[in-house]
Amino acid sequence: MAVIKTKGVEKTYNPDKIPVRALKGVDLEIAEGEFTAIVGPSGSGKTTLLNIIGGLDRPTGGYVEVGGEDISQMSDNELIDFRKEHIGFVFQAYNLIPVLTARENVEFVMLLQNRSKAERDARVKELLHAVGLEDKLDKRPSELSGGQQQRVAVARALAPKPTFILADEPTANLDSASTANLLDIMARLNREEHITFVFSTHDQRVIDRARRVVTLVDGVIDKDERRE
Amino acid sequence: MxxxxxxxxxxxxxxxxxxxxxxxxxxxxxxxxxxxxxxxxxxxxxxxAIENSVGHLQIHAPEFTEEYELKYYLPDVQKVAQELESLPQIAAYSTRTVTNGMASSSKGARGVMVKGVEPQQEAAMSAIDDKLTEGEFFPEMRGNGVLIGAELADKLNLKVRSKLVLTFQDLNREITAAAFRVVGIFDTGNAPFDGGTVFVERADLNRLLSPQGDTAAVQGALAHEVAVLLKDVQQVETTEESLQDALPGLDVKTYREVSPDLxxxxxxxxxxxxxxxxxxxxxxxxxxxxxxxxxxxxxxxxxxxxxxxxxxxxxxxxxxxxxxxxxxxxxxxxxxxxxxxxxxxxxxxxxxxxxxxxxxxxxxxxxxxxxxxxxxxxxxxxxxxxxxxxxxxxxxxxxxxxxxxxxxxxxx
Structure with missing residues (x-):
């Protein structure tokens, strides 16, 4: 079953002045458990596509379904709630909350979801163990390396038990060892727990590990290759 | 969180x-x-202001507070005194005869308010006795003593034992004048008050205000004002009400009403x-x-x-x-x-x-x-x-x- 489905998705910036068509009708289906990289040169529209399937932006044409729900017409507040329950974000610059510890960063979204304390505590330990940071529970982001911060970000993205994880250039700021480590963790989570990952990336190391690579060129899908 | x-x-x-x-x-x-x-x-x-002479409450004949005429004296001072003695919240009171007049010395003359007071009562009611910088507070056996403020002493060049002539109207509207001897000089820190108020003994003032022919009773009973000091300033309003009820026909006012400036x-x-x-x-x-x-x-x-x-x-x-x-x-x-x-x-x-x-x-x-x-x-x-x-x-x-x-x- 497709967890993400886009049909004829278009995005035009500045429609009234000098229109820029970033997406020109994208049809894409991503099934549960896929490990997909969206690639393409700068300006190809991959960040725009990611923002739209992540519910951060709305298409100007077509529609987007996540988990069977059309999110393209939702209000801002509905989108916030939808993202909280269904989408886990991993950002290029980690974007952890600097004043919270690793444990608190992971716990934060679950607090927004009003999960019980027992459930939160258990899940924080489980997730930070899964990303190999069980000994860094009480460290703040400033006390962690880039790779460690990004692993905390992955744990945070997983915390709300989302429908899928959206990772925007997750390895762009990481060295090779950290990148390999992070990719290992994500691949394992994907393999063992069937978590769906969607990346946008330039990084060949990520592309090499992806099981599906969608190439965008000038706002349309140019290639869609699956590897097993 | x-x-x-x-x-x-x-x-x-x-x-x-x-x-x-x-x-x-x-x-x-x-x-x-x-x-x-x-x-x-x-x-x-x-x-x-309260200490210097206003007190917390004042009792007058209603007309007096409007016109300050000598003839509007309190009709029955004894009754007022009895009523005040019966109230436990009263700390002290002072019966006064009040008139406006002129104080003259060899240096000049100034308009003053002359307050005739019972020394013991006044000492208990106001703080004038504590604010004497020179002289004494109405030493005994001395007729026609006057207490003046430092400001007036300065303006009229007066010292303790200096002679001061007070001129005012008597009850018959005749001008009368008498020589007084400065027995004390007070300094309250309030220049307008110190320059415009003098205290004399009530008996002396009443004698001058009631010319021959007036009865001794009138002399003894003549008073325009009773200033009252309470034990607790919080009781001003309630005491005003109870006194007003007990003394119909008289005007009982709080210090705020007596001195709207306050x-x-x-x-x-x-x-x-x-x-x-x-x-x-x-x-x-x-x-x-x-x-x-x-x-x-x-x-x-x-x-x-x-x-x-x-x-x-x-x-x-x-x-x-x-x-x-x-x-x-x-x-x-x-x-x-x-x-x-x-x-x-x-x-x-x-x-x-x-x-x-x-x-x-x-x-x-x-x-x-x-x-x-x-x-x-x-x-x-x-x-x-x-x-x-x-x-x-x-x-x-x-x-x-x-x-x-x-x-x-x-x-x-």
Whole structure:
């Protein structure tokens, strides 16, 4: 079953002045458990596509379904709630909350979801163990390396038990060892727990590990290759 | 979690937070100290007026307070005295004969209010006896003694034992004059009072006011005013009512009614204090807005991330609001404590304004001001800071929730 489905998705910036068509009708289906990289040169529209399937932006044409729900017409507040329950974000610059510890960063979204304390505590330990940071529970982001911060970000993205994880250039700021480590963790989570990952990336190391690579060129899908 | 997040957020820039906390604390301190100073001045003025002769309550014939004519004396002084003796809340009272006249010496003449008093009663009722700088308070066996103020002594070049001629109308509207001997000079610090009031013995004044032919009874009973001092100023209103009920046909007035300037002064000081308070709070509003705006603008990306991962606008708004309120909550106790200590210290030791005393005395204000404060001011300040913080946070918080996560996340 497709967890993400886009049909004829278009995005035009500045429609009234000098229109820029970033997406020109994208049809894409991503099934549960896929490990997909969206690639393409700068300006190809991959960040725009990611923002739209992540519910951060709305298409100007077509529609987007996540988990069977059309999110393209939702209000801002509905989108916030939808993202909280269904989408886990991993950002290029980690974007952890600097004043919270690793444990608190992971716990934060679950607090927004009003999960019980027992459930939160258990899940924080489980997730930070899964990303190999069980000994860094009480460290703040400033006390962690880039790779460690990004692993905390992955744990945070997983915390709300989302429908899928959206990772925007997750390895762009990481060295090779950290990148390999992070990719290992994500691949394992994907393999063992069937978590769906969607990346946008330039990084060949990520592309090499992806099981599906969608190439965008000038706002349309140019290639869609699956590897097993 | 949001309160924890807000609390930690305000310590991200410790210096910036410390600056705004200091500003708010100093603002609170300044407002309290100012209020203490002004209340101190006001109370000193009112207290000195009460002590100098007004008392807490005064009883007159109704017509007397309108026209101040000699003929409007109290019809039955004995009854008033009996009534006052029966009330436990009365500390002292003084029966007075009052007239306006002219005080002349070899140097000149000045209009004065002549108050004929029973020395013992007056000493208990007012503080004039304590404020003598020279001479004695009506030494016994001495007819026609007069107490004058330092101001009048200066203007008329009088000393203790100097001769002073008082001229006034008697009950028959005839001009009468008599020589008095200065027995004491008082200095209340209130120049208008010291320059315009003299005290003589009531028996002496009554004798002069009631020319031959008047009966001894009239002489003994002639009095225009009974000034009353209470044990507790809080009982002014209730005592006024009970006395008014017990003495129908007479006019019982509180010090505020007797001297409307006191009431005006009290209310003006309160108004001015409130204006200062509002001005200080306004300044603080802009200080807090500035700080909170900086705090929001420097974490646009983070706010975008928070909204991206599911923190709704109400929670973001609350977080920013809470940051401002927490800043206020840290500042307020510091400011309140500083203010309290200042009021306590200056309340005990006073602040010496003698360098400006000439000007102050002209307005009837003492040279040493002891800060006093209505404890309500502390609450007003606490509530004021809370409201100020909330108001100041609204604009930055609105700015935060208007961010679009997709744009905010791109912010560099």
């Amino acid at each position: 949001i309160p924890i997040l807000s609390w930690r957020n305000i310590w991200r820039s410790p210096t910036r937070s410390a600056v705004v906390i200091t500003a708010v604390a100093l603002g609170i301190w300044a407002a309290i100290a100012l209020s203490g100073f002004m209340t101190g001045i006001m109370k000193s003025y009112v207290r000195s 009431e005006l002064y009290e209310s003006q000081i309160q108004n001015v204090s409130m204006i200062y308070l509002v001005v200080i709070m306004l300044a603080l509003v802009f200080g807090i807005i500035n700080t909170m705006l900086m705090a929001v603008l420097e974490r646009i990306k983070e706010l975008g991330m928070l909204m991206a991962i599911g923190m709704n606008k109400a929670k973001v708004f609350t977080m920013i609001l809470l940051e401002a309120v927490l800043l206020g909550l840290v500042s307020a106790p510091i400011g309140l404590l500083l203010g309290y200590l200042t009021i306590w210290y200056v309340g005990e030791n006073g602040i010496d304004l003698s360098a400006y005393s000439a000007g102050l005395a002209d307005y009837g204000i003492a040279q040493v001001i002891y800060f006093e404060i209505d404890p309500q001011v502390y609450w007003q300040m606490a509530v004021g800071v809370f409201v100020t913080s909330v108001l100041a946070a609204i604009y930055p918080a609105l700015k935060a929730i208007r961010l679009k996560p997709v744009d905010a996340l791109q912010h560099v």
